[in-house]
Amino acid sequence: MADAKTAKINRLNRIEGQVRGVAQMIENDRYCIDILHQIQAIRSALGKVETQVLKDHAACCVAEAIASGDEAEQREKFEELVTLFEKAKR
Numbered sequence: 588m589a590d591a592k593t594a595k596i597n598r599l600n601r602i603e604g605q606v607r608g609v610a611q612m613i614e615n616d617r618y619c620i621d622i623l624h625q626i627q628a629i630r631s632a633l634g635k636v637e638t639q640v641l642k643d644h645a646a647c648c649v650a651e652a653i654a655s656g657d658e659a660e661q662r663e664k665f666e667e668l669v670t671l672f673e674k675a676k677r
Contacts, residue, residue, distance in 0.1 A: 595640065602629055602632045602633060606629060609626060609629070644668075648664060
């Protein structure tokens, strides 16, 4: 789990650098298509981090709720996921 956490932090640090790079590209009046390509790369990288965090949540938090046998906790975790996906659709 520590390796997965380090991997996510490293990826976020790279994304942070990419965002700073895009700001620099805009300041330097770089070609719009080049800037847009970088923005797409940032979105893709963020999507990968998001997917990994979601997988971690399912493997840990949701699995624990299921294993606990506590229906209220299970319902809460399920509702959290539904709310998350509803927000993503907006």
